[in-house]
Amino acid sequence: MASVSVLDELKKAQILELLEQGKRVDGRALDEARELTIETNAIPKANGSARVRLGDTEVICGVKIQPDRPFPDTGDRGIFMCTAELLPLSHPTVETGPPQPPVIELARVTDRGIRESHMIDVSKLVILKDKSVVGVFADNVVVDQDGNLFDACSYAATAALLVAKTPKWDWVDEKPTLVEGEETPLPIETIPVSVTMGKIGNHIVVDPNGDEWASMDARVTITSDSNGNICALQKGGSDGFTQDEINQCGEISVKVGAKIREKLKAAQSGSQ
């Protein structure tokens, strides 16, 4: 079997034809994302978790928080790491084995979107400077695929971090020791939201579904924070964007991002 799904030509032609009329196959507007459902604390034993459905794309993120050694040059800051994995049950073309470049890109883009926004104030995650800090790990697993894994992973990780509770550790007898019964939310500074746009012909579509993803010539993922500032960006695909298109994408990402931020906030308060 080919390692890339072949989109049938009829579907591709149909997508382009509808776009020429300003329409999409599933009836959405060009700047409209699919239905987003966020279930927080889907994995109760993790420190935080969320199960996100964006259309038929589904991602689960589990946050684990545990003591760790700091990086050598940043002894006054905790550790944050975000990963992403495509589970083989998510699509027939996923192979087991070491991650391929597209998955590595997915993981790093998701990580950067959250890290560069300074969502978590890692300076507040220190147990003993230079010796012991709190490590926050957000691990995304893609469970079902229908296009736009970038945004689904971003929303799952962000939602999981928003509801995560971190335990408290004291430095006792030369090691970090858990203090029972003292759990607090993570120090959250902002809520980053990524918005991915695909370019099909001369049209920009927000949140491409599986068929649109296979038809698009290029894509861009833009992350904005609660102040409406853009903090991370990744362009992908084998074609290019004009300057106008890139500017347009920047504006769309902030506008659409604001709406999605409201959903993330609602999920956060819904779980309290």
Added chain:
Amino acid sequence: MDNKRKYVIPGDVVTTGPFRPEQNVILEGNKIISTTIGISEIYDDSVRVIPLTGKYIPKINDLVIGKVISHTSLSWELDINSCYVGFLPAQDVFGRDFSAHADELSSKLASGDLVAARIANFDRTRDPLITISDRDLGKIDSGDLVKISPSKVPRLIGKRGSMIQMIEMATNAAVTIGQNGWVVVSCETPEGLLKAKKAIEMINEKAHVANLTDQVKEMLEIKDES
């Protein structure tokens, strides 16, 4: 459900006694056991189970919808929604004087193209052989592809074609049903197209429901002439 038909899952005993095991059942001692999720049927002297799930298993002469995945200089490979890939030799399209040097396969069929095809030959030792050389077969130029479970195809066709004819007449759509569960729908009006697709999807989801025909009629807004 009369007592000759039962819902079964793998391992369920359909019946005991001197029956001949046919499709999707096995004989264990004197018990006839289902090997799949489905509806069991007992005839005069044989037992079978009609599966409600599972991939398409090619049968000679079946009409299928296929999608071109790739080609060599001598043949195309088709995805026919089965565990085996369909094999369409160049001679089938170019004729017996086909020449690998002179004739370019992608000029006739390229990756991503959909075709209406027939299973010319198949046994477990080799990939199914496909033909598109009949009048009603060949490349599909227009229409929407709807994918349903192959096990629901008989329900979509209906007794002597009654279900699919009802849908075509109510919507003015033309529907080509592949035994492999791939269905192509085309219609002059977008409303008719949407209705026809909805009807097909409804049958795929509710094939086991008793009054499905009435539900489809209602959805298509067909008035009874009574």
Added chain:
Amino acid sequence: MGGRDATMVLLDENGIRCDGRKVDETRRIMIRAGGLKNADGSAYIEFGDNKILVGVFGPRDVHPKHMSNTDTGILRVRYHMEPFSVGERKNPAPSRREIEISKVIKEALEPAVMLEKFPRTAVDVFIEVLQADGGTRCAALTAASVALADAGIPMRDMVAAVAAGKVADTVILDVNNEEDQAGQADMPIGYMPSLDKITLLQLDGVLTPEEYKKCVDVGVKGCKIVYELQKKALNDKYFGNGGD
């Protein structure tokens, strides 16, 4: 597997276990057939606090070709735990434990699946443990069986599984995490109810010959209970609105 943990009461004077269950009671089990859009078959199980998702693809082409078998299809099983599924974050790379469990589950399913009709193909079973709490391999095997049926893979029988064990010198059914850590024996059992065959069996711990027989007996009875829930899961999805 340690010996007795003096601080945890695994069985009190009324015969009640540490999570409130009686000795022959399973944890709460919920099984759902289907649920994934792209997999050919799928199932989700909650077995106590275990949460496990299974996806099946196949029969399908085998790559690389030299791994395929010209006489019969092959079964491949991958049991994998997510980093967030256990107490301390787990490295995503497959551990030796996961590899062994993958093999054991494959060999528990092989007697059930009938792949002679699909030479040169493979059936892939992908097990993902989202949250673990003792007895994951039994829950995984149970869900895998449902996912295979959901995919339409021909099977002689379903395979149901649960672990029997021993705490405080008493044979129990369905060992949870604390009982596995601090108890005296843990015996996971996988069983085909129609054919009356045990296809998964392992043991950790010390049992007298009588306790051994009792464990197997308790385990098989437990598997029959689990089987009823597998049946219910498939009935709910396929025969939803009752009879025809």
